[in-house]
Amino acid sequence: MKPDWTVSATRLADPEWVRARIGGAAKLYGCARPEVLGTIWWYSLSSVLVAPAVESLAAAVSAGLVELSAASESLSAARPTQADTAAAPADLATADRSAAAAPAGPPAATPSASLVLADPALDAMELDLVADGRFLGARSTRRLSGGPAELGAALAGTLGAAITTIAAVTGARERALGAIATDSIGNRLLWTPDPERALALAEPLVAAIGLDLPKPRFVHVGRTPAVRRASCCLIYEVGNPKCVSCPRQTPAEREARLRAALG
Numbered sequence: 001m002k003p004d005w006t007v008s009a010t011r012l013a014d015p016e017w018v019r020a021r022i023g024g025a026a027k028l029y030g031c032a033r034p035e036v037l038g039t040i041w042w043y044s045l046s047s048v049l050v051a052p053a054v055e056s057l058a059a060a061v062s063a064g065l066v067e068l069s070a071a072s073e074s075l076s077a078a079r080p081t082q083a084d085t086a087a088a089p090a091d092l093a094t095a096d097r098s099a100a101a102a103p104a105g106p107p108a109a110t111p112s113a114s115l116v117l118a119d120p121a122l123d124a125m126e127l128d129l130v131a132d133g134r135f136l137g138a139r140s141t142r143r144l145s146g147g148p149a150e151l152g153a154a155l156a157g158t159l160g161a162a163i164t165t166i167a168a169v170t171g172a173r174e175r176a177l178g179a180i181a182t183d184s185i186g187n188r189l190l191w192t193p194d195p196e197r198a199l200a201l202a203e204p205l206v207a208a209i210g211l212d213l214p215k216p217r218f219v220h221v222g223r224t225p226a227v228r229r230a231s232c233c234l235i236y237e238v239g240n241p242k243c244v245s246c247p248r249q250t251p252a253e254r255e256a257r258l259r260a261a262l263g
Helices: 009-013 013-024 034-062 066-075 091-102 150-169 173-190 195-199 203-210 251-263
Strands: 005-008 125-129 135-140 216-219 224-227
Touching: 005 009, 009 013, 009 034, 009 150, 013 034, 013 150, 034 066, 034 125, 034 150, 034 173, 034 195, 066 150, 066 203, 125 203, 150 173, 150 203, 173 195, 173 203, 173 224, 195 224, 203 224, 216 251, 224 251
Parallel strands: none
Antiparallel strands: 005 125, 125 135, 216 224
């Protein structure tokens, strides 16, 4: 499927544009409370929004351009302080970059010159949409200047801006939207060619982003890893079945459905 149009991700900081797109989601999902439509819309959007950066980091680790342990240490060193997380969302990316530039403790390893990470900043990202409002994908138009620590800081700025706008427009809780972002990062890592190795990046990456995001959690269904969701997309609020991994079902029901789906 080809996109009907492509827009800059800077639109995600534009309340009027976001309001119009979420309003259009009613054509797909039916009439529902704004916070429900906003949550469903963000569930779809967040997955494509984090993909280029998360997948580029996992690919760099898999290719040996950066050691897994070095990437994890770099992300851990860039973890925002309490003062950083108290900053206004618009200033968070700047605060995180300052922390990454002068971390407490041992300096992070210098990124390899061959390390190519996708810049997830809003002004570097493009979103592909179809006429009914669905997102087909996203891409970064430039290389990130830096390594894993800078990636975490840039994701903080992008996710923080989008979450703040959606919450203001719809009334959805920022913490609930943040939980969806955590689960989207976890799923994108699972979809990489080497998921077991990539999953080791999940917790340090989410911690480096900050924004009070919950820790990523995973379970194994047989030999298959799956996200243990911290979030709910609320799709059942518009008459659809709950997701297989929905947290709003009993643990026994969720496990049975996961086993049926994943074997």
